[in-house]
Amino acid sequence: MSIPAAARKRRDELVDLVNEARANYYQHDKPTISDADYDKYFQELVELETKHPELVAGDSPTQSVGGEASDEFGEFEHPTRMWSLDNVFDYEELDAWFARVGNHNFLCELKIDGLAINAVYRNGVLETLATRGSGAVGENVTASLEYLTCIPKQLTASKGTKFPELLEVRGEVYFSLAEFDQINLEVTATGRTAFANPRNAAAGTLRQRIDNRVAAVAEATKRAEGKTADSKQVASLTKHSDELQRATSALSRLGLIVHGIGTHEGFEIPTQSHAYELLKSWGLPTSDRVKVLKSVAEVKKYVEHHGEHRHDIEHDIDGVVIKVDSLAEQDELGFTARAPRWAIAYKYPPTVVRTRLLDIGVQVGRTGRITPRAAVEPVLVAGSTVSFATLHNGYEVVRKGLLLGDMVFLRKAGDVIPEILGPVVELRDGSEREFQMPTKCPECGSKLAPEKEDDKDLRCLNTRSCPAQLRGRLEHLGSRSILDIEGLGEKAARALLEDKIISDEGDLFSLTAEILQQSDFFVKGANRELAENAKLLLAQLEIAKTKPLWRFICALSMRHIGPPTAQALTREFTSLERIAAAPAEKLAQIEGIGQTIAESITQWFAEDWHAEIIEKWKRAGCVLEQELVESGPQPLAGLTIVVTGTMVDFTRDGASEEITSRGGKASGSVSKNTDFVVVGPGAGSKETKAIELGRPILDEAGFKILLSDGPAAALAHLGLA
């Protein structure tokens, strides 16, 4: 039977999608799609392969060896929630925490960079092992228990021991650095990409469906031992056995340190340290680096000691955890929406590495701004390899004292964005050369100049026809946050311009199939049929034509005008025509718009080719007016709310819309004017700032209460009434 070409194609797409998602998650430490999407694609692939077994091939993730994401996990609801910890990054913040909690005995321990787990024992017998997951619900990985040597299946009893009926033990599963290197050697030897860091390796190893692997071996055994078995089936058995063996071997090399208890029925303990002693006496692995310290000074000494020796430890750590030792005192301090008040994580500063500054190139942005960008000798920092880092502007280069060829210090700001800190002056040998900002635009050759006297930014003033600016504007207008036109990304923008299909953004909405057919990028096959990407683009352009006016205003790339300002303009004037006709004095009356921006707007409209863009868009059917929407109740009127980190049920833009539609203001930065800070997992400095300024912090559940029941209910949810 032949396989339909469409099935083959879809199968290839799915394999790529899933494999890419896995690589991003495990090898690069940056998830790109949601777990739900991942499961959806994986499931579709499984079904497709079940229907057409001939399609199953070695590159399919359904066949791949351990250490990667699994398909469906059994969910496990933790009897007692697994909390996160609040972080501090320096002594000032740590002192603030000490001041909040008061005098106690403090239990200090290392914060292992691994995977948090919850082990549930019933009457001393291990019943369930689950990952932390969201904290409320994790993934049930009990199936792997058999192969984990790091965790006792049965607690050891000493004389007279009576085990609690239900006991939850919390701990961290990890690979030692030595095992991590070993695992990665094995991984690369079988042709797969290495894990980015020990944490991902541990997560990948534990979160695999070992039971599926066992089943696969059983199945292959049955076939290979059948009467009609051929060499292919024997080979398949060998392959599946090898995979199972590698997976179980990796599992057996995971380590565990326990660091807490959840539910504990039937016994009482006075302190955290007593709890550890008890767990240890039952045979659970505790750390011998745990210390109970009586003063702030001693705690700081502990923090410093392990900061200096963090690389001498057999596993990765990213900080120190400090807990109030007495459980009674813990109870008194209680919890915030997401973390205990009685514990804090002191995070060590992000790693700084040294690398060579090879060159400084310049980029031309959509507004013509010239941005120098450092090319460095690729270097591994905090889990990924960095090759470039922005330098913002020419003055930055001078201020940092950088010379081409310098060894430089580099770190990841917020653990994400590479940042060059400065040169290692001692290592200069005289061959280094100064960097000069260009005087001509690298893309169109126009002269570069600051827009205003004293501006630090250099700009290419050829707004109309500089290819970099045209491309940038098209890309910007197509992006998710503006008109959200799928099929109009970097490549499409480049093709539209280079193949001279459009001369600028004005022509965009009058594109037709016939016009697109003139470009190689939008056709396929010998008879130049319209390709899928072209159909997508045309359909998306049609949809975009009726998007809200403020999005069109942003799409025009007027200087200084982003979403908030565009929305303010729309509210005041309701149509693009009225904005174009408004005198500067009138525009400047709007909050957030002063003389500078007002004049910049009127000047923009005075430009002939700008007016033409608008004419063309209108002729093509773009709706450049705001129909008055009946606004619902406005429970958030007057409130400024900041959303940070990731939400389960909202995108960032979605959350902003929920806020503005209820009369609130969605802002991007936390200040003392902020009324609420909504914090999801993965939040960074904004959360720290919120704590610093004492602003109320909501989790996603609290945010939903805020949206539905208003600020008073949200505060009540926090126990602040």
Add this chain to the structure above:
DNA sequence: CACCCTCGAGTTCA
């Protein structure tokens, strides 16, 4: 005029 806040723009890794 000094300061704080907000917004805009560019941004790194696959």
Add this chain to the structure above:
DNA sequence: CTCGAGGGTG
């Protein structure tokens, strides 16, 4: 995340 720059306040 970070810098620059505009807006607004005291």
